[in-house]
Amino acid sequence: MQDVITTMREMIQDFHNPFLNQMFDQITHGKMLRSSMVLSIAPHNQMTIKLCAIIELIQLASLLHDDVIDESAIRRGKPSLNVQFGNKNAIMLGDALYAKAFFHLTSFPQEIAQSLSGAVCKLSNGEIYDVFLSQGFNASKEQYFLMIEEKTASLIASSAECAAILAGLESEGYLHYGKCLGIAFQIIDDILDITQSQEVLGKPSMQDFKEGKTTLPYLLLYENLPSLEAKEKLQNLCGKELSLDEKQWILDSMDQYQCIKQSQHLAQEIAKDSLSKLTSSYNPKLKEIINSMIQRSF
Known part of the structure; x- marks a missing residue:
């Protein structure tokens, strides 16, 4: 799982945006159920880890948007990102994670x-x-x-x-x-x-x-x-x-x-x-x- 998180960080560092990195550092990654499942099906190699990272970015993006919609103040026992940085930043970080996930998804088979x-x-x-x-x-x-x-x-x-x-x-x-x-x-x-x-x-x-x-x-x-x-x-x-x-x-x-x-x-x-x-x-x-x-x- 640490390889997946490291790959996620490498993907978003391409933005060269210290504010984006600051927000991403406040995210708690939780159970990572989807990655656990993928790694139980596919062989552990670079493409599988990359697929997991893409899926987790998508999941995080959806949770960021979800917390704004639900006006949630807490996520996994910590102040939610929208509380820490405001709704606008939470929405835009979600959009950025979606965008980066889809960018890297283009390297996979159709x-x-x-x-x-x-x-x-x-x-x-x-x-x-x-x-x-x-x-x-x-x-x-x-x-x-x-x-x-x-x-x-x-x-x-x-x-x-x-x-x-x-x-x-x-x-x-x-x-x-x-x-x-x-x-x-x-x-x-x-x-x-x-x-x-x-x-x-x-x-x-x-x-x-x-x-x-x-x-x-x-x-x-x-x-x-x-x-x-x-x-x-x-x-x-x-x-x-x-x-x-x-x-x-x-x-x-x-x-x-x-x-x-x-x-x-x-x-x-x-x-x-x-x-x-x-x-x-x-x-x-x-x-x-x-x-x-x-x-x-x-």
Whole structure:
């Protein structure tokens, strides 16, 4: 992973911009799930490391834009870049990282370049879905799954597909693996936003609901609430700062109707299906990635 981070730094140093480097130095790189997956599929060589660096630049760019859109003050336990340097600089750094990633992507075969650039189109489309769905209480699971498939799963799926192409493997099964991993990953993220503390998450709990996002546990709760009055109460709480009593009502209601357990079960089923289209010769680390992602606490 250090080779990937070093390559990312080398790529952005081409800008010869001390202010850009100063901002980039404040970014925490997190789990680097996509690179872990790529390195479990393709051989470790210069092209694979370069592919990982491109993917991580794209991921960072999307997170920078996401924090501005969501007005997030914290990212991985630290002040977000938009808080440190302002929204304009965060947006422009995101644009610069996208631009540099696409510049280096041109050195790859067309099939890989088209896959990753197509994934960024889907990612952007999913972000727009997310913004519009957050403007009011969304009760549609269909729209939720469409949004997370585009916003989160598309880049993970493309990363797996591109790694398989580099390795000379049948890419369709790996595309499916990445798509399932991405959807399950997002469901677990949405669960943890509810169940974990700010100290563990590095951001306030139930932040998604405060931002107007009705993730899977809330959708299941809405389906299970027995009365119109209770459903309206949940709708009215969406998009606002919740009191301790309001948070507790949501948690108690989710526990009563097993919304968290149902969400976890669905994530596990999707994760299990991720391996269904791979041949028996796939790297066992791919199964380890699935298991660690499902069992994580942050």
